[in-house]
Amino acid sequence: MTPEHEENWEVQLRDIARQLAYPPTPDIAGSVYGTLHPRRQARTTRLVLRFGTMVAVLACSLLLVPNIRAQVLETLRLGDSAVRIEQIQPTTQAVTNPDVELAVPDSTMPHRSILDLDGVATSIVQARAIFPYPVRLPTYPENLGQPDVVYVLKTGHPYVVLGWLNENGSDLALSLHMVDSDSYVAKQFFDDYKTETITTTLVNEREAYWLTKPHQVEVYANNSGLLDKYAWDVINHVLIWTAGPLTYRLETYVALEDAVLIAESLQ
Amino acid sequence: MQRALHGDDDAYAMLVREHQEAVYRLAYLFVGDADDAEDVAQETFIRAHRALHTFDQTRPLRPWLLSITANISKNHRRAAGRYLAALKRALFEAPPAARIEAESARQMEAQALWDAVRRLNTTDQEVIYLRYFLELSVAETAEVLAIEQGTVKSRLSRALGRLKGVVEDGFPQLVEDYR
Secondary structure (H helix, E strand, C coil), X not given: CCHHHXXXXXXXXXXXXXXXXXCCXXXXXXXXXXXXXXXXXXXXXXXXXXXXXXXXXXXXXXXXXXXXXXHHHHHHHHCCCEEEEXXXXXXXXXXXXCCCCCCCCCCCCCCCXXXXXXXXXXXXXXXXXXXXXXXXXXXXXXXXXXXXXXXXXXXXXXXXXXXXXXXXXXXXXXXXXXXXXXXHHHHHHHHHHHHHCCEEEEECCXXXXXXXXXXXXXXXXXXXXXXXXXXXXXXXXXXXXXXXXXXXXXXXXXCHHHHHHHHHCCC | CHHHHCCCHHHHHHHHHHHHHHHXXXXXXXXXXXXXXXXXXXXXXXXXXXXXXXCCCCCCHHHHHHHHHXXXXXXXXXXHHHHHHHHHHHHHCCCCHHHHHHCCHHHHHHHHHHHHHCCCCHHHHHHHHHHHHCCCCHHHHXXXXXXXXXXXXXXXXXXXXXXXXXXXXXXXXXHHHHC
């Protein structure tokens, strides 16, 4: 080949190679993180256990004194984030919607909505600036579009909520929550839902939980010594799963199958 | 990078996310199977994590990761005849009808080019994948292969000559492109 011929062939080669259809890149970051993390956790757990045993012995001794016991309990309550999930009595039946129209059933049930949370509304741009991971959006259903509301709850790790309103804007038809799986809040969700959940399912071939029982959620956050409590009632269904370093929860009225499709459509 | 070096797994996950596509694609080009490529990509990042403290931070990360990928891929396809099986599938099995319909003529051409490259020896494949499929610069290709830029150019020239022979013999649909 002459140099000119070779150069031409190179250009053509690059042009053709660019058209090669690769399979979609899987979530390597998530699986690598999952592989690395248990090792670190195990090491940390051993250290924490040793330290914890010493602290527990000391604490038990101190708790024998009534005044100290009262003060310690109060301090412990204010000193960390926590989530509490309590059952509430349903006055309406949450319905599934096979057409994936994100409608909220006509309910007269008074409930505390995420929309009522104060001081946490922001924009998707701000949320992406605050949140240390990509804020991914569902691409299913196709017509879902951008979230109508975005909240960042100031727990120890930022807790992002994306919400899509129902037709008349009175409540959320669907909300997607994401938080670092290492956070206390995420762990507590899993611990509580494991005991409550009837259905386990798979999201991207990893175990996920599906809860259909109405309940209330309380998330505590200690911000510079001031205790904030975020509380809302869940009158629809919840799908909770992990992907990479994050724990997600989807509060929705759609059926399980559609909820899984929504969960798997995040991009 | 600094955070990842100090054991921050979240920071490392972000690094992985940044480079996973290039790593996965190079692995796929070598091993020819999506699942095997995912295994190779994971292995790459886990090995890189273990060796992160040895990495010269004044150099770009991507070539280092791709050199690990290339090494693992080559070992991987030597093992247990997996490469031959994947190659056989790629060369002799008819692609599903849906795939044929979906693929444009250019994609079919790209597939034919890939099949042609896979008939070359590993050294030729490697330099062609890096330079033309992943579109690395000559300097980056030299970093990955740990050779001089001049050696990259001469290696490419020889590989292109051999690819021309393969195309002329078995891929007439590509012949028009280099005339």
